[in-house]
Amino acid sequence: MKISTLGPKGTFSHEASLKVNKQAEILFENNVWDIFETVSEGKANIGVVPIENSVSGTVPLALDALLEFDLNIVGEEVLQIRHNLANSSSASDIKEIFTTEQAYEQCVKFLRKNLQDVNIIETSSNAQSAKLLKESNNKSKAAIVPEFAAKIYGLKIIKKNIQDSKFNVTRFLIISKKETKETGNDRTSIFIYPQVDKAGLLYNLLGEFAKRSINLTKIESRPSKGKLGDYIFFIEMQGHKSEKKIQDAFSMIEKNFFLKVAGSYERKY
DSSP: OEEEEEOSTTOHHHHHHHHHOTTSEEEEESSHHHHHHHHHTTSSSEEEEEEEETTTEEOHHHHHHHHHSOOEEEEEEEEEOOOEEEOSSOGGGOOEEEEOHHHHHHTHHHHHHHOTTSEEEEOSOHHHHHHHHHHHOOTTEEEEEOHHHHHHHTOOEEEOOOOSOTTOEEEEEEEESSOOOOOSSEEEEEEEEESSOOTTHHHHHHHHHHTTTOOEEEEEEEEOSSSTTOEEEEEEEESOTTSHHHHHHHHHHTTTEEEEEEEEEEOOO
């Protein structure tokens, strides 16, 4: 089993991938798009990509890739996100902090209260933050890292759980060329793009789900990358695409909308 995910070694994506399969060979990629390409080309059996964080919201590139590639969502994984401050000395010595934009946003209250005057150096991943701190060997530098990365790179954590929200979780999707069968506890993800523009279109769309008692768990609009004000809708619902009521809803929706089913898979929450 080969799993493609975001690198380098020590990212939250790496940790989530090991939750999916501890024995798998992990292929580390630079970005979400590369993960989809690796799976599409058959270089990996599955890909593990972050789709949304409870604090920072949806990952736009992941939605774009789901729409672009002919792959299926076959599962999901939910990971508790805990940020830690790593440094070889103490907080009073810190002048610079390596951190990703997302980690900074999720720890901003702690940083403003305790380390307001330090210089923030943005990195591409939490693992890179850990790696740069390890290579610097400098007491004035620190990093915001997962405990998983701190162990891999041999870093000293001086303050645990500095994230602003204790409910900080990230949801990851598992993508594959294959499809999954109904389990009885499923979620279906779809994209819908209006083929016409008329009053009440979105209302009528949602009505197709409501009158069949299909529970929608997520609705999000994304720019179509065409004209201003033109949107594609990403919708998630409880149930499997093979269920008759969902098939009936899709048949009605396709009369006025382009519809792509991104996948049906077992829910983790």
